[in-house]
Amino acid sequence: MKNRSIITLSIAFFSLMSCSQNDDSFIGGSISGGESEISNIYPVPPSQWMGGTDPYYSEGYTGDIMPYFENGQFHIFFLHDALNKSPGKGFHDIHEFESSDLATFSYKGKMIPYGNANEADFAVGTGSVVKVGSMYYFYYTGHNEMPAFMQSNARESVLCATSTDLKTWKKNTAFKITAPAGYYNFDFRDPHVFYNDELQKYSMLVSTQTEPGRKAVLLHFTSTDPASGKWDVQGPIYTTTAEDNYLMMECADVFKMGNYWYLLFSENWGQSKGTHYRMASSINGPWIKPENDRFDGEYFYAAKTASDGNKRYAFGWSPRKLPENDGGNKEWAGNMVIHELTQGTDGKLGIKAPESVKNLFTENTVITLDNKVGDVTVSNANYTLSGDAKATFKSIGKKAKINAKFTLGNTTGSAGFMFYVDGTENYYKIAFEPSNNLIVGYNSQLRTETKIPFNFESSVSYTIEIITEGSVCVLYIDGKVALSNRIYGRDKTNWGIFSNDQNFTISNLEVKKTK
Template sequence: MTNISNKSYLILWVVIFFFSCSKEDDDTTQIPPTNQHNEKLQLYPNPPSGWKGETNPYETTGWVGDVMPYFEDGKFHIFFLHDAQTKPVGKGFHDIHKFVSKNLTDFDYQGRMINYGKTADPDFAIGTGSVININGTYYFYYTGHNGNTEYIQDHPRESILLAKSNDLKNWKKTNDFLLTAPEGYYDFEFRDPYVFYNSEEQEYWMLVSAQTDQRKAAILLFTSTDPVNKEWEVKDPLYTSSLAENYLMMECADIFKMGNYWYLLFSENWNKKVTHYRIASTSKGPWVTPKNDLLDGEFFYAGKTAANENGRFLFGWTARRFPENNTGNKEWAGNLVTHELIQKDDGGLGVKPPSSILNIFKNNQTLQAINTVGNISQNENNFELDATKNPAYITYPFSQLPARITTNITIKGDNGKTGFIFNIENDIENSSKIVFDSSKNRIVCVVNGEEKNSIPFHLETGKDYSIEIILEESICIVYINNEKAFSNRIYGLGKENWGIFADEINTNFKNLKLNTN
């Protein structure tokens, strides 16, 4: 039985329960992949179809949901919620699967790690969690979610559950641990445990995304000096949404120290649907909101981090569309995407592509223009597009994907647009674009003439900006000056031409390059 310290203002309930499992779908069964899943280089992978057999209802396209990264002995163990495009009726969903990677360019898919439960179990569906090694045993704290009508009549909809392993592969659910929302908090919204050892406080911390009875978002803090015996004590919230923020939920919280600062990450899925961060000088705060607290746009969600000896990396998923074309609806889950975090001089976080990804693009492709329109000056791979009077653009053919486009851009003026064009067929108006809009201080993804995604970014006239664009299949990720990432889903990349453009502004594109692997 779990031991809980008494608190007069909050009560933490821990109850004993037992998981039912059948021989047909045992929660300890690991489903290994076949060799065919690792033949193709994928910088931004998703789980394969057929992982459970061709006749199984889950023999379908799989997608990466919320990511739970863990690093040990030179390997990233990248756990994630598996989202099947076709879910069998009456079955649970979002079982936990895993990739393993040493370099973030090659991924070994290892199948299911933790299965969802039965209709009457608290984990009929599984939500985000985290892994920690305590005295040689791996503890996986994760979310149990059961919204079935009969279940929620007598139980909380969400709770924190636990599984254990000795090898990070074979996981067994623990029968005597269930953590539910304490007094004053809503038991429908209580999820995403992040557990770590806080050396500053010399105790274990668990952050849980929660909501007060008044529906105010909070990141709850539980502490323990003996998690092996399941002794967790509830504390005051680590962070609560302000009136100005007005967040409904702060999902998938993560906390870490880099240099002299602590960073708190969370994702908000109701307003802007993005990953935010906060800064503090201690793990308890107070937490300061940076001037621009976004690490990416709306097509990168639930960012969580893990560090190796070279740096700290941000893992999330880039949303897919259904049907899978540029007019389909944006859906939950997609491909795994990884950024590298850097710390700026003022303590803010910057985002850049992992160096291991950049290193695969060794083949420099000769740029041979297909079409040139407008007032354009060229000196080798340096271009000036003077579009102050009329639009200007240059188009090129794609040779293959994945590909890397690099350049440095400088604008003159503050009331125009410039950037990159993709999927060019007959005209650029109906193409896809990454638009640097100086008049509105933002970067926009436009697909087939329709705005799909944007992030705030102030493009100063006369300032030089380094641009990296990584393209793979339908994923387009833009990195700006090692400050921001901008992840997008554009179907048809590589099938049509691409180019650079300017409209009502003068832009220099310096040392424009296209590289392939």
């Protein structure tokens, strides 16, 4: 759960106006209420999900995701961020998508509601699900910063709901964990619970800070029996370093993959916003920070993982903007984005698009060249751009996948892809910058929206896939990193390729669509 300005009441209920459900700002969902099937790659909850006319039940967005896999189904719990929040009401109830393939989704509606102004979960925050015997335990964050409540209560606490079927959840009103002595109860959230084989106990990680000192930590609790409600504090499993100096490490996740343990967390205040990871040979550390400790930029946030027993996937969300246009500012919640995790021989993590998503794109599409500027050579599906040049193509619509290989001729300048090309010189570009060893997303005003480190070499062939649906556009390169982008108007305008002081060769460029 992100500690952000939107949490304060003056901003949390900032918008009572209704936003029209148009192609740019909203993707998918039934307007009839109840369960619905969603075929979107990057889903948001359906509008009017409870029926009726209450503005709160209009459009909404996908916030922090808490995936759980069992019996062939991914139960994808998430914080529902309603577009229209009424004064005096709480927010961020927990809703659910289900999916067996991560390419189509069934919306199951609200699972855990927020409480009233006198309860700890007036706003609901991130958590996790664990099964103990025949009972499911959903540990989640309670957040309430109403002045009257905070006079005698911590702002944040860990709460619990239980279920026997993953469908009907009952809050355990007798359960609450608040920050122990030495830790900050104003920021105490995002419980991640799992069975710890090395300790033969259940472990819970909670994002908090030391008090005094305000150092970000992942505080470790253990329990021999979650049914007892007794959790013992053990101290931090990880503390921010002086070099990183993170304000908070949110939405932690711990898992083992091959011979390595991995620790994921998200940070949204420093110079490298997004989901980070650490690796170790034991769950007790020491935790090693890879040279590049992110696998996507800041438009993929709060990633938590789940495995189907064969592959492991990272579930995050790509922020929407306010106002919802290319120049808008990044907001909390948006569309769900899912990456498949890969693992190198050195244990370092990479990501790629899920195979089920790639398999949706089976229809070859003609690429229509619209314009060339500068030194551009075209031969079938191969393009060479030299110096300052660009080639633009006709729109490929709402849902498409771009495949290509490319090489950079030198280690200076930049090259890449353009979107939202509307006939002016202002467009969104995803730039490969070898001199900076970065992939950068710039909006149409040349503002850096997102970036990810990547070590480029001249004359080396790289493979890219770009999967785009609506205003979400995700670039994958060599199964190592991705760059998620929010590009409003992309599906209605041209796209293209460009070079600046670079020799840029694109080969086997193709576009595929779904049936």
